[in-house]
Amino acid sequence: QDMDEVTLQLKWVTQAQFAGYYVAEEQGFYEEENLDVEIKPGGPDIAPEQVIAGGGADVIVTWMAAALAARERGVPLVNIAQPFATGGLQLTCLKETGVETPEDFPGRTLGVWFFGNEYPFYAWMAQLGVGTDGADEDGVTVLKQAFNVDPLLQGQADCISTMTYNEYGQVLDAGYTADDLVNFNYLEEGVGMLEDGLYVLEEDLEDPEFSDKMVRFVRASMKGWKWAEENPEEAAQIVVDNDMTGAQTLEHQTYMMGEVAKLTAGSDGALDPEDYQQTVDTLLSAISEENPAITEEPGEGAWTHDITDQALN
Amino acid sequence: MSNTAPLAAQGAGVGRSGRVALWARGFSRGLAPVLTVVAAILALWYLACIPMNAPQSVLTASRADIAVDPESPSDRRGMSGTALALRNPGVALSYAYVQDRPKLPAPHQVSVELWNSTAVLAPTSPRSLIYHAWVTLSATALGFAIGTGLGILLAVGIVHSRVMDMSVMPWAIISQTIPIIAIAPMIIVVLYSVGIQGLIPKAVISAYLSFFPVIVGMVKGLRSPDSMQLDLLRTYGAKKSEMFWKLRLPSSMPYLFASLKIGFAASLVGAIVGELPTGASAGLGARLLAGSYYGQTIQIWSALFAAAILAALSVGLIGALERVLLRRMGMQQ
Amino acid sequence: MTAQPVIRAKDLNLTFQTNDGPVHALKDVDLDVSKGEFVSFIGPSGCGKTTFLRCVAGLETPTGGSLTVDGMTPDEARKARAYGYVFQAAGLYPWRTIGGNIRLPLEIMGYSSSEKARRVKETLELVDLAGFEKKYPWQLSGGMQQRASIARALSFDAPILLMDEPFGALDEIVRDRLNEELLKLWDRTQKTMLFVTHSIPEAVYLSTKIVVMSPRPGRISDVIDSPLPKERPLDIRDSREFIEVAHRVREGLRAGMEVA
């Protein structure tokens, strides 16, 4: 019998950040649900929102801020599940540069990820009242940080963006200890935004067949996530096996899996409406030139529990 | 009118006295200078590693409780690598060539990595550079074929049609001023959305970059016959097609090959750029990106060298083809 | 010999536009050439001989006057393959051997293989280059290249032969021989010949009509019909008529020089 095909577009390259999906694939969870899932790795210049708008994917993994921004720009994305209950985004600073608290920011150079990941940062700076054009004493100089932690190691920036599960580990690998570093977690600073969630196009959902496919997909994926949380070593190995670049190391992926498990631990896949509201409020509190994510409430339909409700039954 | 009046290229035959002498001179004329230059570059490279890697060397040393100067990390932050190396010569030297993620890896580190990722592994393993080179090469070759074909066709059109000459050429130039890397992800996304993926999007980007050198070279080549050569055929009442086959095409050969070489290099850049945005698929570009993402400098350098070797081999092949063809055409003395 | 005119120039003018002003290369040129005539053009360098030949061959467009070839425009005549042209410089294609260069027009005009081979061999012998068929142009001396280019123009049957100083780079002996051969060929084929030369004896020896030109602006200063018989052994050059015609040509040249 024919299996239903599903294409999943990831936000980033193959790594343990997406372990649940790879595990579901490898462990046959998708097959059990009669799904044939193709997992497309992303990359630094692949915008999953654009891919799904162009019809290149059925479902995508992306951050909520980016998804809401896309929604306002005419790509009606709907959150159908939220495997990451909390976020791992943080700003990591070197103590030796003298940054200990947000009050130390003015006059500093901060590395920020763009490409739709800059919204939390600008929201935070707006909240702190720190200018970002770097021109005056009270402002910070923002630098577009690329893929790695070089700017911190090479002294080009005082602080850089890191994910708890990835770049932070790279800083530690480079020889710094946790004592040398200060971390500002966006969630703790009150500007947290939901990270990896599953999104589909609104009009697709109207098709009952598609909805049904998604129910099975989410169910299998969450099963994969839970399996990964319980078997971090095996999950890391599965990720490494699926990496076509041959660049990932088992050691680093095991570390990543351990950290990612902390983020998914609290989630059964269903979106917490309060977290959603916090994300929206934070975004709306800091509308500006640099931060044009959304300008108004996304309204009903930006998320749904329909899929998770059925999946979890 | 006849400033290109023919004169036998005199002196061409001077001093060609036998093969033995040729061989004997081969070394001093061919290999020795290249080896000298390469040796000089390697020496400079090794030397540069010391200051480039000095900050990391000093950091490592201080963590191993070796005395370094200055002692405080915050004092060291503002200092240049050269200054650090000068103040800690011993440390800088002993740690310069052994780091995992050096700012500048030493040549032998790159060679070892190249060797390990080619000779030691099975060529089908995703960790093998041969596998990645093959992935990139196949996209490059396809793109190069498309680009070259398109370039030649357009050049023929431009030389024969005034409308095309006046309208297409300026836009061909403008097309190259569009930063390809900016539209590469979009090309990939757009082609994704019509169901094309894998090799072809990369090949399209390759073709986009390689058609231009071919078009420019071929237009120049097809127009290279001087007026006397053209007039001769006109007095025969030759048709445009005969002008093309008997005169324009043969005289464009040197230009064609020159632009094929540039075009191939451009194709390779295109394939690599096409692989960058999709960082997790295979190919040398993906390797470069993954290396950069994890700060694996040795891996970046070895991917880079693999690409350069690929390019050199391919360009060398085109050059060999050129020599054979031009000699058969009697255009090379 | 004086049949209907093949080439008819009326009030022909040609001006080149250059960086410092126009150059009047041909001014009010009137000339009729009948079928089968042998016309030589002689005149100081820069007087427009090459330019006139190029106009006839349709390679240059006159800026005034009219020019017809066999009732057609030069362009039409060119497409009808009416011309063989020997340029002032050899202009051989460097990627073809000597033989290949001579074969070129034959290929274009669609001669059969055996015919091509025969004609290449024949004309190579005619210009004394037998044995050089497989050499490339840059392996030949200047004069040999020029002879190859003559062979190339003679290898096919064009009714009109335009030759721009074909024998300039040749020594006297070869030149004499080629002059004789050219006359024979002309006699045999009844081609119409337009021939540029700087040598007065050569012009007189070969032609039925000698056109003397003078420069700045380029124009015809004299047209001399030769009284010499069709049969011309080399020693006709010592005859009284010959010397008289030569004298008239020389005077014409002198006069043209002084006016200019």
Added chain:
Amino acid sequence: MTAQPVIRAKDLNLTFQTNDGPVHALKDVDLDVSKGEFVSFIGPSGCGKTTFLRCVAGLETPTGGSLTVDGMTPDEARKARAYGYVFQAAGLYPWRTIGGNIRLPLEIMGYSSSEKARRVKETLELVDLAGFEKKYPWQLSGGMQQRASIARALSFDAPILLMDEPFGALDEIVRDRLNEELLKLWDRTQKTMLFVTHSIPEAVYLSTKIVVMSPRPGRISDVIDSPLPKERPLDIRDSREFIEVAHRVREGLRAGMEVA
């Protein structure tokens, strides 16, 4: 006139290696040229005239024998700026005007500005190209280009002048005039001249010594010392001595042809 020899060739040999076997361009050439002599080289095309001149100028390296110029090697003489060379083809630099081309050697040899201007003007007049100073080479006819290249070689004071068929593309009148001018110049400057020509009268008219060459392999078949006086009006060409010398040259050429 017969001072110490300036140019001394002994057993000179030069073989080119080509794709189908060696070409013996010069074989056992022996020749002495004294200071101030005017030597013409004549011979069928391909007999090695150009090659010999190139050897003298140090542009080609003989494969055998010895060759000295003023006791030096040709190379040293070249660096001492002993030569003016007129090539068989004009070879003007396309990015320079005619005036600029003539100025080129003067610039290299460091003449003063005013001297440069004077010499350019003078030599342009000498070759009848006054008014063309600002034109580019491709805007000139073939003969005009050739004259410009002669002017270029005459503009500076080289003790040895090598001319490879300089007047090939010129009409008789201009040629006669330039022949006269060349003799005057030679008389005035006492230069040593090596002159390649295909015209027997030209060779006889100009030279104190005529070298007849024959091809395959290229060698000297005759050296004729001219009995003509130094003073040579143009009508000397009708004198008995002249005709006799011309006859001997022609016979030499014929003989060389037959042997080959």
Added chain:
Amino acid sequence: MSGGMILVVFALILWAAGWALNARLAHGPVSQTRAAQIAVPVIFGLTLIAMWELIVRGLAVPGVILPAPSAIAATFVAQAGTLWEDFVQTFVKGALSGFVIGCLAAFAFAILADRTEFLRRGILPVGNFMAALPIVGTAPILVMWFGFDWHSKAAVVVVMVFFPMLVNTVAGLADTSAMQRDLMRTYGAGYFQTLVKLRLPAAMPFIFNGLKISTTLALIGAIVAEFFGSPIRGVGFRISTSVGQLALDMVWAEIVVAALAGTLFYGAVAALEKRVTFWHPSHRH
């Protein structure tokens, strides 16, 4: 037929009409005039743009995939200030300075390499090897070395233009005919004189070839380098950020800026070439 299809058909008709108009201009009596030489490519471009607009509307292509030219134009006007700032950062600071440094260095190096046969024989193969190297790959390394501001962009540009310039200049210096060289030898001209009077002028067509290739490379290099880290302005920065924000109209406005800058840059070099190498056969007909 749906309204969308009508627009698409109309686009095709427009194409045919534009081509016909161009054919008349190109073959008509006005074809040699300057106006026609400008008008033909402009008409060609305008028809392309009009077709783009019609097809995007006709097929209802989503704006996040391909925006219509009208939307791009509107953004271009509205964001002129930002675009100018990005232009200065990427083009003036990054591309232009790198171009000048790289070309001068390559030129000096070519002269140096040309001075001794040994060096030339050694450097040319190595230079050719390096020229074939996909230099974009060095961008992450150079950004790591020279920091995120324009210096690293200039460095990438220097590396990118260096080898094409070097190879072209060396090849150009060798492009003289035997007779031209022989003439200099008969004058007993020294190395320097031969260089200035013969080989440099003769090399000019090649040098300009290298310069023209370098203009396009310079811009690409500067933009590519911004993808590996940059301050928060610059064409490359804006493009990648705007793609992430799905502001495709801004992306295309930046592409227009890059294309305009590149075209003007190329045009300037080509105009200079025409003045310097007016004597070359390819400029004469």
